[in-house]
Amino acid sequence: MNTSNNSSSIENEVKKLVTEIKVIADNSQENIFDLLLILRELESLHSHIRREMFEPALPDTRHRLYLLLKHLEEVGGWPYIERMKIKDMCQILLSQEK
Template sequence: MSNERSLEAENLSSKLQIISNTVYEAAKSCQGDAIALLALLRQLEQLHREIRDGAFQATLPENRQQLYSLLKDIESEGGWPYIERMRLQAFLANLVEGANEDNSGGVVNSDRSCGW
């Protein structure tokens, strides 16, 4: 039985590596195109949401032993999966830095508070 699980784990690992390579290739082909990269990030977020709300929720533990096993795996394998969104303030700071670089002679006021 453990040999069967080992083969399943190897198969999953191989599939995940193929997915990772495909996503990296897509990101590389979009390099320099913020709109295309944003579309890629949105697609990844949508996939995350669909898997979490569908297949994952359907497999949630039904008893304490299963819950313990899941929590133990989450703790030992790196925590809960989360797709972090760029904070608007960080985005704006990057925008201001880019404007400062482009506008070497002009002044851009980056101390302005937007209330965020």
Template sequence: MSKNNSLELGKLSEQLQMIASAVDDVAQVYQGDAIALLSLLRQLEQLHRDIRDGVFQESLPDNRQKLYSLLKDIESEGGWPYIGRMRLQAFLANFPPEATEEDSKQTNSDEVLDSDRSHKC
């Protein structure tokens, strides 16, 4: 690795750390505000998509040697970047059991009321 390339990687690493710190700061400011944090996650996902579909694809290797180097880096550095979404079951696991029981009781009572209304018509 050349000295110039090493300097560029150091600069990139520093910039990435600043971005990560800024995102973490925003997340901490809005801790407890699910709507704001969801907005942050959506923005990060959109940035990921924009970079992947834009400048990353334009930067893909045009020969075997560069492609091999890229694939080797992907393999050695942890694979392909992916932004996963929370599964609904994991999302619902955050609710206390009382809340889900109350919701269930409310749904059942609403169904009974709707059923009574339909029989009276």
């Protein structure tokens, strides 16, 4: 497991990247295609990290599994990227026509 100091450093780096992505998204608010590109890239990055790095790092002992589950319970659940459904998009369009 990572030390607290190392986790803090990584957390700061990730927060900087998130801030940069938010700025890019803010600057792209008027361009649906740029926003879609950002969402696709984030989804791709999420999948890559999960498959190539997270899954191989899953616990191989009961003790490490316990630590992971404890962390998930204390800090937050499993990461999830929600996708907008076409049905929801159509409902938004229909409600705007009224």
